[in-house]
Amino acid sequence: MPAEKLDPALPGLAFGDWLRGLLPLGVVPVYRTRPCTRGDGECLIIEAEIVSRARTLRLDFDSENLRFRGGELDAPDAKHALEVERLTELPDRLTDPIRLEPVQCPDGAHAKLRETYAGIRVWCENAAGQRHGPARSWFSTGRYLMSRGRYENNERTGEWIECSRFEHCRVRHYD
Numbered sequence: 001m002p003a004e005k006l007d008p009a010l011p012g013l014a015f016g017d018w019l020r021g022l023l024p025l026g027v028v029p030v031y032r033t034r035p036c037t038r039g040d041g042e043c044l045i046i047e048a049e050i051v052s053r054a055r056t057l058r059l060d061f062d063s064e065n066l067r068f069r070g071g072e073l074d075a076p077d078a079k080h081a082l083e084v085e086r087l088t089e090l091p092d093r094l095t096d097p098i099r100l101e102p103v104q105c106p107d108g109a110h111a112k113l114r115e116t117y118a119g120i121r122v123w124c125e126n127a128a129g130q131r132h133g134p135a136r137s138w139f140s141t142g143r144y145l146m147s148r149g150r151y152e153n154n155e156r157t158g159e160w161i162e163c164s165r166f167e168h169c170r171v172r173h174y175d
Contacts, residue, residue, distance in 0.1 A: 006061075006068055007087040022091055024052050024167040033063055043069060052167035053094070054145045059084065097143050105133045119146055130154040139165055149174075 003010035003018040011018060019029055029048040036043035044061040059071035071084035073093055082093050103111050105124035109132045114121045119140055124133030131151035139146050144167060149160030156174040163169040 001066065003087070006066060009086075009088045019046070019090075022094055023048055023057075024050060027051075029057075036060060036062075036069060050094075051161060051169045052145055052163045053143065054148065054161075055094075057094070059087075059090075095143055103134045103136065109133050123151065126153075145169070 001015050002012050003015040004012050006015055016029070020027075023029070027048050027050055029046050032045050032047075033042055034045050035041075042063040044063045044066065046057075046059040046061070048057040050057060053075075055073045055075045057071065057073050060069040061067065062069060068087055071090075072081040073084065073096075074081040082096055084090055084093050103122050103124055105111050109124040109126045112121075112123050112125050117140075119138050121135075121137040123131050123135035126132040131154050134150050136148045137146040138144065144165070145161065145163045147160060147162045149156055150158050158174060160172050160174060161169055162172060
């Protein structure tokens with residue numbers, strides 16, 4: 001279906017092509033039908049996990065007439081999800097910086113924040129000055145994830161997501 005049929009302000013190309021053009025390379029939207037989260041009935045739900053931006057996109061459409069019902073970009077590190085009321089808002093919403101929620105530090109550690117022109121870093125530090133607990137870093141203004149994981153006594157541990165400036169991410173496991 002042409003995107004302009006869903007919203008006249010969108011281009012005439014197929015909606016799926018328009019949406020994939022907004023997402024980083026390698027992000028594949030998943031289409032499924034479920035009960036609607038906004039209102040009654042069945043909805044066509046489009047979801048996409050955008051690892052390099054640490055966000056999950058969800059768009060809801062009425063399954064009978066494909067009327068857009070709304071959407072959101074949710075981020076585990078954000079204070080709140082970003083609402084998408086019109087499809088024309090989506091390009092801007094996908095690049096909005098995240099308003100970071102403070103990290104939850106383990107007992108005996110406290111949150112630290114460093115903001116520079118190169119990015120934002122948030123971590124937990126124990127009384128000995130060692131990184132201990134969750135840590136996150138973002139390139140530039142908080143739009144693109146640099147890394148996300150956990151420290152134990154200054155050592156990376158468990159699963160970490162590490163991304164380049166070009167939104168290429170990989171998952172690494174540390175013992």
